[in-house]
Amino acid sequence: MTSPKHIAILGAGPGGYVAAIRAAQLGARVTVIESHALGGVCLNWGCIPSKALLSVVELGDKVKKADDLGLLVQGPVTYDLARMVARKNRVVATLVKGIATLFKAWSIEHVEGTGALQDRQTVRVSAADGTMRDVQADAIVIATGSSWPNLPQFPIDGQQVLTSRHLLDLDRIPASLLIVGGGVEGCEFAALYSGLGTEVTIIELMARVLPLEDEEVSSMMARELKKRGVTVLTGTTVENLERSPTAITVSLNDGTQIVTEKLLVSVGRGFNSRGIGLEQVGVQTGRRGEILVNDQMETTVPGIYAIGDVVGKAMLAHVASAQGKVAVENIMGHQATIRYDVIPAGIFTLPEIGRVGMTEQQARDRAQTAGLNPDQVLTVGRFRYAGLGKAQATGETTGLFKIIAESPGGKILGVHIVGAHAADLVHEAAMAMQVGATVSQMADVIHAHPTLSEGMMEAAEDVEGKAIHQARRRIP
Numbered sequence: 344m345t346s347p348k349h350i351a352i353l354g355a356g357p358g359g360y361v362a363a364i365r366a367a368q369l370g371a372r373v374t375v376i377e378s379h380a381l382g383g384v385c386l387n388w389g390c391i392p393s394k395a396l397l398s399v400v401e402l403g404d405k406v407k408k409a410d411d412l413g414l415l416v417q418g419p420v421t422y423d424l425a426r427m428v429a430r431k432n433r434v435v436a437t438l439v440k441g442i443a444t445l446f447k448a449w450s451i452e453h454v455e456g457t458g459a460l461q462d463r464q465t466v467r468v469s470a471a472d473g474t475m476r477d478v479q480a481d482a483i484v485i486a487t488g489s490s491w492p493n494l495p496q497f498p499i500d501g502q503q504v505l506t507s508r509h510l511l512d513l514d515r516i517p518a519s520l521l522i523v524g525g526g527v528e529g530c531e532f533a534a535l536y537s538g539l540g541t542e543v544t545i546i547e548l549m550a551r552v553l554p555l556e557d558e559e560v561s562s563m564m565a566r567e568l569k570k571r572g573v574t575v576l577t578g579t580t581v582e583n584l585e586r587s588p589t590a591i592t593v594s595l596n597d598g599t600q601i602v603t604e605k606l607l608v609s610v611g612r613g614f615n616s617r618g619i620g621l622e623q624v625g626v627q628t629g630r631r632g633e634i635l636v637n638d639q640m641e642t643t644v645p646g647i648y649a650i651g652d653v654v655g656k657a658m659l660a661h662v663a664s665a666q667g668k669v670a671v672e673n674i675m676g677h678q679a680t681i682r683y684d685v686i687p688a689g690i691f692t693l694p695e696i697g698r699v700g701m702t703e704q705q706a707r708d709r710a711q712t713a714g715l716n717p718d719q720v721l722t723v724g725r726f727r728y729a730g731l732g733k734a735q736a737t738g739e740t741t742g743l744f745k746i747i748a749e750s751p752g753g754k755i756l757g758v759h760i761v762g763a764h765a766a767d768l769v770h771e772a773a774m775a776m777q778v779g780a781t782v783s784q785m786a787d788v789i790h791a792h793p794t795l796s797e798g799m800m801e802a803a804e805d806v807e808g809k810a811i812h813q814a815r816r817r818i819p
Contacts, residue, residue: 348674349479349482350366351482354375355453356383356386357386357661375452378455388508389507389508397691401538412738425515454476455470456469456470457469460621461477463483465477482648484649492608492610497584499608510536518604520541520543522545522546524607525546526554534693544603547577549577553690560698560743567741590603633654636654638681639678641673651663697760698769700756700758701747703721706757719750722749724804724806726810728795729742733794739762745760745802753784755782755785782806782807
């Protein structure tokens, strides 16, 4: 009887720890090398902590509207950030402990330290106490993730100039916050801290916030941020930064100066591909430092795989997890690949955003590249939350469902949702796209009433001008 295949995994984030468990399920002996906490950035300093804090602000928003609903609440809504952070830490600790329990249940070895490749089957682990150990394995999975940028113009000190990691652990609500970068992270923190009462300003180099999202969604979110009191400055860059003991003065490219208590640097992340021995074993990287992999997540060196942020495909926790499963499935002799065209994503602003597939502009560009007239081959269906009985009943009427589909044929190309529970609702669309359902088939699915999911059905019907609760078009 042959011994089980041994897999070594560098990193225990959402890619690494999921890969480890799936590998163990498939019968492998697994060693995970991690120098920090299990769960990586997502669990400890990103996805989960920010949502734990945002959930409190979301509850506060509802309490502020309680009087309109007939619920009498005495006094104004106030927040105790220190207690919010303490709760956040308890949530994180519980989930980290859960991963450790799963490792124990599946007999997964956790080696604390920093790993570097020595050859195709050896990882040298350096522990915090200076000791070293070599881990021999039949296959290696690199899941080292990404890290916050180190930009000379924004010298991060953890006191005034912050990363998102620092901002998640403040124990006092700052009077003012300047966010450099209006992408996903920047907009989420703008929603969080504006809700806490901080005066928030976003500076974005591009012409709009959330520049990678559908333009209609981006415009809607900009309006919602402004309703929350957030100042949004687009097409803007920082020219100079000066610090005093109590404030930061930022000079912009148009000559404007902004004085702020805290500054969040939210302008992307760098790949953790240096210092892990890639050159020594011949693993190739791209021009941005991302590790190059094939559809099976294998690098240019046979037997060495890479997953998650470090491969630069789609820097999302659930993508890392899916890639981890694909990598170990292939290592263990199965065949698996990942589809990047139907990956759903959630943006946890207030209100939320959910999306999957192409933006409207991407669909139009693709049609034009193929020599087609977008207006003849594409159709867009929309339905607003305000038209839903459930939204009216719960007071959550801000929002939009948008579906981009091919015409004729009805293939769904992209779905974008803004509104309450959008990040949950989008998975119906992801499933439909995964199995190749048409927009007509989605419209034919009977949806329970009253639910927010009815908005998906109505938007699908609107693609053909048949939405029941929308007086907009006449059926030909």
